[in-house]
Amino acid sequence: MAAVSFRDVRKSYTPELQVIHGVSMEIKDGEFIVILGPSGCGKSTLLRMVAGLETVTAGEIAIGDRVVNNLEPKDRDIAMVFQNYALYPHMSVFDNMSYGLRIRGLSSSEISERVNRAAEILELKKFLDRRPRALSGGQRQRVAMGRAIVREPQVFLFDEPLSNLDAKLRVQMRAELQALHRRLGTTSLFVTHDQVEAMTLAQRMIVMNAGRAEQIGAPLEIYARPATTFVAGFIGSPPMNLIPRDGKLLGIRPEHLEPCAASDAMLTIDVDLIEPLGADILVYGHIGDRDSARVAARLPADAKVQAGKLAVRYAPGNVHWFDQASGRRID
Amino acid sequence: MVENRPWLNFLAHAVLIAGVLAVAFPLYVTFVASTLSFKEIMQVPMPLLPGSHLVENYSQVLSGGTTTGSKAAVSHMLVNSLVMALAIPLGKITISIIASFAIVYFRFPLRMFFFWMIFVTLMLPVEVRIIPTLQVITDLKMNNTYAGLTIPLIASATATFLFRQFFMTVPDELAEAARVDGAGPMRFFWDVLMPLSKTTMAALFVIQFIYGWNQYLWPLLVATDESMYTTVIGIKRMIVGSDAANEWNLIMATAILAMLPPALVVVLMQKWFVKGLVETEK
Numbered sequence: 001m002a003a004v005s006f007r008d009v010r011k012s013y014t015p016e017l018q019v020i021h022g023v024s025m026e027i028k029d030g031e032f033i034v035i036l037g038p039s040g041c042g043k044s045t046l047l048r049m050v051a052g053l054e055t056v057t058a059g060e061i062a063i064g065d066r067v068v069n070n071l072e073p074k075d076r077d078i079a080m081v082f083q084n085y086a087l088y089p090h091m092s093v094f095d096n097m098s099y100g101l102r103i104r105g106l107s108s109s110e111i112s113e114r115v116n117r118a119a120e121i122l123e124l125k126k127f128l129d130r131r132p133r134a135l136s137g138g139q140r141q142r143v144a145m146g147r148a149i150v151r152e153p154q155v156f157l158f159d160e161p162l163s164n165l166d167a168k169l170r171v172q173m174r175a176e177l178q179a180l181h182r183r184l185g186t187t188s189l190f191v192t193h194d195q196v197e198a199m200t201l202a203q204r205m206i207v208m209n210a211g212r213a214e215q216i217g218a219p220l221e222i223y224a225r226p227a228t229t230f231v232a233g234f235i236g237s238p239p240m241n242l243i244p245r246d247g248k249l250l251g252i253r254p255e256h257l258e259p260c261a262a263s264d265a266m267l268t269i270d271v272d273l274i275e276p277l278g279a280d281i282l283v284y285g286h287i288g289d290r291d292s293a294r295v296a297a298r299l300p301a302d303a304k305v306q307a308g309k310l311a312v313r314y315a316p317g318n319v320h321w322f323d324q325a326s327g328r329r330i331d
Numbered sequence: 332m333v334e335n336r337p338w339l340n341f342l343a344h345a346v347l348i349a350g351v352l353a354v355a356f357p358l359y360v361t362f363v364a365s366t367l368s369f370k371e372i373m374q375v376p377m378p379l380l381p382g383s384h385l386v387e388n389y390s391q392v393l394s395g396g397t398t399t400g401s402k403a404a405v406s407h408m409l410v411n412s413l414v415m416a417l418a419i420p421l422g423k424i425t426i427s428i429i430a431s432f433a434i435v436y437f438r439f440p441l442r443m444f445f446f447w448m449i450f451v452t453l454m455l456p457v458e459v460r461i462i463p464t465l466q467v468i469t470d471l472k473m474n475n476t477y478a479g480l481t482i483p484l485i486a487s488a489t490a491t492f493l494f495r496q497f498f499m500t501v502p503d504e505l506a507e508a509a510r511v512d513g514a515g516p517m518r519f520f521w522d523v524l525m526p527l528s529k530t531t532m533a534a535l536f537v538i539q540f541i542y543g544w545n546q547y548l549w550p551l552l553v554a555t556d557e558s559m560y561t562t563v564i565g566i567k568r569m570i571v572g573s574d575a576a577n578e579w580n581l582i583m584a585t586a587i588l589a590m591l592p593p594a595l596v597v598v599l600m601q602k603w604f605v606k607g608l609v610e611t612e613k
Contacts, residue, residue, distance in 0.1 A: 053507050074513030086504035090526040099522070100512035147512075 002064035002077075002154040002187060003029045004050065009059035011045055011211075019045055021211045022059065027189070027204075032181050034219075035191045036198040037208035038234070044159055046208070047191045051080050051157050063154055074103075079148035080157040084164060085140045087132040087147075093119075094128040097146045111150075118149040121180070138169045145177075149184070158190040162197060174200055195235050199223070207231050225320070226251070229327035232320065238282060238296035242322070243267075248330065251320035254282070257297040257312040265311035269295050274305055281305060358590075365389070365584035372580045388584045397581045401568035403557040405585050408565040411480075411554075412544055413592065415561055418481040419543035420536045427490035427535075428528065432520055434491075435498040436506065446495070453488040457549060465552050475556040484549060490535050497531050498524065533603035541593045562589040 004027040012018035020042045027033050035043040048054040050061055052073035060067050068076045079100075087096050094115055101111045119125045122142040132140055141161060148156055158177075162170045174197060181188055192198055198205050199219045207214045207222065207230075215227040226232035232240040232251050241257075243250045257267070271285040283297045283305055297312055299305060321330040360379070364372055367382035391398075392405040433439075434446050457464075464483045473479030501524070509519040550561045560568060566589065569582050597604070 051507075051511060053510065073507075073511045078511070080508070080511045082504045082508060084502060084504055086502065086508035088505065088508075088523055090523075099509075099514075103513040103518065147508075 003027055004155055004187060005062045007060040009056060009061055011057045019211050023213045025216055030185045030187055032188045032201060032203045034198040034202035034205040035208060036195060036205050039193055041208040042211040043191045043208050047157050047159055047189055050189060051078055052076050077154040078157055079151045079153040081144045081148050081161045083160040085144040087140060087143055089132055092129050092131060093124060093143050096143055097150050100151055114150045118146040122146050137165050141173060156186050156188040160192055227329050229322045241295045243293045247324060249322040249324050251322055252314050252318060254296040254298040256314050256318040259299060259303055260311050260313040262311045264313050266313040269310045269312060271307050271310050361583050361586055364580055365587050367580050369578055369580055388580050392581050392584045397569045397578045399576055399578060400571040403560050403565060405565055405588060408560045408562045411559060412561040414477055415480050416540050416543035419484050420539035422485035423487040423490045423539050424532050424535055426485060427487055428494050430491045431494035431498055435495055449488045449491050468553060474553055475559045479553045480550060497528060530603060530606045533600060537596055537600050537604045540596050544593050
C-alpha cells in the first residue's frame with residue numbers, strides 16, 4: 001500500500017487542447033478517494049495517467065516515494081478495474097484472474113492460493129471454470145475486481161466500474177466495494193459521475209470540472225460548504241438553489257426550505273411541478289416572474305402543497321453566498 | 332415469412348430440385364465417365380450408369396497419368412496441390428495477422444500510408460501483375476519450386492483488411508488490461524488476439540485453401556516441370572490433340588480427385604467457417 005501524490009499534473013493532447021489544468025493532491029496511504037465530475041471533465045484521463053495508460057504532459061505523479069511518470073503500467077504496482085470489465089473472453093474466470101500473475105512468473109501454487117482467496121472474498125468459487133460470457137453483469141464485475149485483488153497492488157484504480165450495472169446491483173456492489181476496502185485497506189482511486197456513489201464511497205473526493213479540481217475534501221464537508229457554484233450545483237439532488245441577490249448569489253439547499261405563513265415568507269415559490277417521493281415531496285417552481293431563478297424545495301411527506309404560490313423560509317445559518325462573476329464561495 | 336399454401340410449397344421445392352439437378356448433373360456425369368472404359372466413353376450417347384472400370388481408372392491416373400497425354404502420376408500432383416493449398420492460406424494468415432496487428436495497435440510514421448498501399452493492391456488481381464511477377468520469380472530461379480509456386484500468392488490485402496476490421500472491434504480496454512497485467516505487445520498478440528481470431532482464421536483458411544487449390548494461371552507459368560504439376564495443371568496437360576485422342580475416362584477420374592479435397596475441407600470446417608463469417612461475440 002502506498003500514498004499517491006499529484007503535483008501540478010497537467011495533460012494536453014495538442015498545445016491548444018489542454019484537458020487537465022494542473023491538479024495537486026496528496027492521497028494518504030489506504031485512503032479511498034473518489035474523483036467525481038460530469039463527462040468530459042478529465043476525471044478518467046487523470047486516472048489513466050496514474051495507471052500509465054496516458055502520458056503525463058507536465059507535473060509529477062508519485063506512488064509511494066517513486067515518481068512514476070515514465071514507468072510502464074506493469075511497473076507501477078497498480079491494478080485497474082475498467083468500466084466494461086475488459087475480461088479476456090476466451091479465458092476462464094480462473095485464467096482471467098491469474099493472467100497477470102502468470103506473466104509475473106509466480107509459482108502455480110502461489111497463483112492458485114491467491115486466486116482462491118480472492119474468489120472466496122468475492123464469492124466466485126463456483127464460477128472459476130466458466131467463461132465470462134456465461135456470467136451475469138454483476139459476476140463479471142466481481143471477476144474484474146478479483147483480477148485486481150490477486151495482484152495485491154499498492155493502489156486500486158476504478159474507472160466507473162459500476163455504471164454498466166442495473167440500479168439494484170449497483171447499490172449492492174457499492175456496499176461490497178466498501179466492505180472490500182475495509183478488509184484490504186488498499187489505497188483506492190475511484191472515478192465516477194454518480195454523486196451518490198461518490199458520497200457513499202469516498203473518504204475524500206475530488207470534484208472536477210473542465211480539467212480542474214474544483215474542490216477536494218470529505219463528502220459531507222463538500223456538501224456542507226461547496227467551494228464554487230459548480231460544486232453547489234453538481235452535488236445534491238435536486239442541486240442547491242442559486243438565487244441572484246444583491247449582486248451576489250444566494251445558495252440554499254432544497255431541504256433547508258420549509259413552508260411557512262405568507263407573512264413570514266423569505267421566498268415565495270410559484271409552484272409548477274410537484275413530485276411526491278413517499279419519504280418527502282419535491283416541489284419545483286419560480287420565484288417572481290417566469291425568467292427568474294428556478295427553485296426546488298424538499299418538503300416533508302405530510303406537507304400540503306398545491307400548484308400556486310408557496311411561502312417558504314430558511315434558517316440564516318444554512319445560507320451560502322457565492323460571487324456571481326467567479327462563482328467562488330464568499331465566507 | 333410464414334405462409335401455408337400447398338402450390339407455393341410445390342413451386343418452391345420444384346425450383347430447389349431443379350437447381351440441385353442443374354448443379355449435380357455435371358458432377359454425376361463426371362463421376363460416371365470416370366468409371367467407364369475408353370471404348371464405352373466414346374459411344375454416342377455416353378452411358379449414364381456407372382461402369383465397371385472405377386478401380387482400374389483411378390489406379391491408372393494415380394500411378395501413371397494417361398497413356399496418350401501426360402504420364403505424370405496424379406498422386407504426386409495431389410501432393411503438389413496440397414502443398415500449394417496449405418502453404419498459401421497458412422502464409423497468408425501469418426503475414427496478414429501480423430501486418431494488421433502492426434497497423435491497428437502501433438503508431439508509427441506513415442502507418443496510414445502503408446495501410447492504403449496494402450489496400451490499393453486489393454484492386455490488382457494476380458493476372459494484372461503476372462508478367463512482372465513471373466520475371467522476378469525467373470530471375471530468382473524459383474521456377475519449378477514450391478517457393479515459386481506459393482510465395483507470390485501469399486501476400487494478401489483481403490486477409491489483412493479482414494483482420495484489421497476484426498481487430499478494430501476488439502475493445503481498447505482489452506489491450507489496456509493486458510498492459511496493466513504486464514503483457515508486452517507480443518504476449519498480448521499471442522495470448523489474447525490470436526485466440527480471439529480463431530474463427531476468422533478458420534474462415535480465411537477455408538476460402539484460401541480453395542483459392543490455392545484451384546490456382547490455374549500461375550502454376551501453368553511457373554510449374555513447367557512434370558514433377559511440379561498441380562492437379563489442375565495435370566488435367567490441362569492430359570488434354571492433347573483432338574477430342575477422340577483424349578482419354579476422357581482418365582481425365583474425368585483426375586477431375587473427381589481434384590474436386591474432393593476442397594469439398595472435404597468445406598464440409599469438415601463448415602461450422603467454423605460460418606462462425607468466422609457471422610460471429611460477433613467478443
